[in-house]
Amino acid sequence: MSLSSEASQALQAFQQARGWEQRARLLMQWGDRLAPLNEREKTEDNRVHGCESLVWLVANQQGGQWQFKATSDARLLKGLLALLLVRVQGLNSAELAKLELGAWFTELGLERQLSPSRSNGLHAVLQRMAQLASAA
Structure with a gap:
């Protein structure tokens, strides 16, 4: 699967970062880029369960993509979500189902910073994406 230009940018930025402090700063910056959800989108139906923090996910399919x-109430998680979103935007349902989340975060050099609970939360988000894709 090829990377979008935004995912390539993220990969380049994180691969050039030296150490956890620079990566943490980058994570916060990427999290700040997330398009805000309005209050109507922050519903129980859009909430992702399986995350320790509050996470909401809204999906829209256009032309098969x-x-x-x-968004999340946790700042670090917002950054991780932003990196997940740049990786999955524009994928079709089959590509989404094949995405190796662990491999993406390893490429970014963030796998060591993913505590088991954060890792489980991101997998819950990806599973929710896959559910929405298979239901469409």
Whole structure:
């Protein structure tokens, strides 16, 4: 699967970062880029369960390609969500189902910073994306 230009930008930025402090700063910056969800989108139906923090996910399919919006009340998780979203935007359902989340975060150099609960939360988001894609 090829990377979008935004995913390539993220990969380049994180691969050039030296150490966890620079990566953490980058994570916060990417999280700040997330399009905000309005209060109507922050519903129980859009909430992702399986995350320790509050996470909401909104999906829209256009021409067979998925577009997602997400946010969280946790700043670090917002950055991780932003990196997940740049990786999945524009994928079709089959590509979404094949995405190796662990491999993406390893490429970014963030796998060591993913605590088991954060990792489980991101997998819950990806599973929710896959559910929405298979239901469409």
